[in-house]
Amino acid sequence: MSSRSEVPEAAVAALDQILELAVLLDEDMERELAARGLTKSRTRVLWEIAQRPDSNQKSLATAVGVTPRTMTGLIDGLESTGFVVRAPDPSDRRAQRVQMTPQGRDTANWLVTSRVSLADDLLGDMSSWQLGALRDGLAVVTARLRRAMEEAMKERKS
Amino acid sequence: MSSRSEVPEAAVAALDQILELAVLLDEDMERELAARGLTKSRTRVLWEIAQRPDSNQKSLATAVGVTPRTMTGLIDGLESTGFVVRAPDPSDRRAQRVQMTPQGRDTANWLVTSRVSLADDLLGDMSSWQLGALRDGLAVVTARLRRAMEEAMKERKS
DNA sequence: TATTGTTATACTCTATAACTATA
DNA sequence: TATAGTTATAGAGTATAACAATA
Numbered sequence: 001m002s003s004r005s006e007v008p009e010a011a012v013a014a015l016d017q018i019l020e021l022a023v024l025l026d027e028d029m030e031r032e033l034a035a036r037g038l039t040k041s042r043t044r045v046l047w048e049i050a051q052r053p054d055s056n057q058k059s060l061a062t063a064v065g066v067t068p069r070t071m072t073g074l075i076d077g078l079e080s081t082g083f084v085v086r087a088p089d090p091s092d093r094r095a096q097r098v099q100m101t102p103q104g105r106d107t108a109n110w111l112v113t114s115r116v117s118l119a120d121d122l123l124g125d126m127s128s129w130q131l132g133a134l135r136d137g138l139a140v141v142t143a144r145l146r147r148a149m150e151e152a153m154k155e156r157k158s
Numbered sequence: 159m160s161s162r163s164e165v166p167e168a169a170v171a172a173l174d175q176i177l178e179l180a181v182l183l184d185e186d187m188e189r190e191l192a193a194r195g196l197t198k199s200r201t202r203v204l205w206e207i208a209q210r211p212d213s214n215q216k217s218l219a220t221a222v223g224v225t226p227r228t229m230t231g232l233i234d235g236l237e238s239t240g241f242v243v244r245a246p247d248p249s250d251r252r253a254q255r256v257q258m259t260p261q262g263r264d265t266a267n268w269l270v271t272s273r274v275s276l277a278d279d280l281l282g283d284m285s286s287w288q289l290g291a292l293r294d295g296l297a298v299v300t301a302r303l304r305r306a307m308e309e310a311m312k313e314r315k316s
Numbered sequence: 317t318a319t320t321g322t323t324a325t326a327c328t329c330t331a332t333a334a335c336t337a338t339a
Numbered sequence: 340t341a342t343a344g345t346t347a348t349a350g351a352g353t354a355t356a357a358c359a360a361t362a
Contacts, residue, residue: 018179072321228330
């Protein structure tokens with residue numbers, strides 16, 4: 001005798017599984033980063049710098065989604081721990097260009113390889129069919145959530 | 159001509175999809191909670207209090223995984239915003255029992271219903287077969303990650 | 317006038333260490 | 340002696356507002 005419920009328990013169970021994995025991934029990343037003297041926020045910035053070298057702080061702040069003031073603090077932290085340096089922008093004396101040190105570049109490279117090796121550890125033995133199904137299912141969920149959040153944004157404005 | 163790579167790109171793509179969804183879920187939760195005067199950390203505590211009423215701060219700190227000092231601050235926040243109250247423990251005059259206010263109980267109930275309605279919004283129309291496959295795939299990944307983290311812990315000790 | 321980055325201030329989460337009251 | 344919770348202190352992330360230097 002199956003219990004009749006409007007929202008299938010299977011959907012809640014699947015969401016819980018997603019949330020559990022999300023929390024665990026977060027903890028794992030934070031631990032790995034801490035072992036190398038990084039935090040999540042600083043890593044986000046370092047990654048952005050790797051993508052667009054010689055950015056100024058303003059553009060980094062916009063890209064990462066924080067205020068310029070917060071970016072000042074993040075760059076302070078990355079600079080004092082040796083990952084980046086500030087250099088004057090020759091074309092605008094107000095601005096600071098943020099550049100990676102060799103240590104910063106090594107770390108950015110490590111970020112890339114560790115992402116691949118994590119994928120291998122967690123998913124390496126799955127068939128391409130399985131991987132495709134997993135990815136597609138998650139992509140649908142992601143798209144729906146993004147749309148729901150955008151609509152909630154609009155309502156916030158009204 | 160398929161590119162031969164040791165780690166299939168499909169695995170990396172699937173991991174990226176998991177990470178993207180995790181980030182989005184995190185943002186969504188934080189936004190919803192903020193609209194009700196809560197933070198993630200305080201919500202975690204409120205949830206724990208709902209599960210084990212009349213806990214003292216020490217047991218909550220252990221359950222949530224923070225130091226007793228941090229729990230003091232979290233309870234301070236929850237108390238000043240009206241979600242919980244401290245009450246003396248009749249059996250131990252050192253301890254404080256943390257109890258939910260009506261507002262706290264309402265919020266705890268809302269946490270439950272919002273989880274179900276999110277599952278419905280995101281996954282409600284999937285077949286039980288699809289949901290099962292998604293959940294099982296994620297469960298495998300979760301179990302592997304948990305095992306990897308535990309092993310990393312052991313190595314840290316040695 | 318507008319923009320870049322900073323100082324000033326404030327709130328949250330986190331931790332360790334020292335201390336009080338109680339067990 | 341051990342435990343529960345606090346004060347004291349510190350670091351990290353986040354924000355707004357005011358301000359300096361420059362565009």
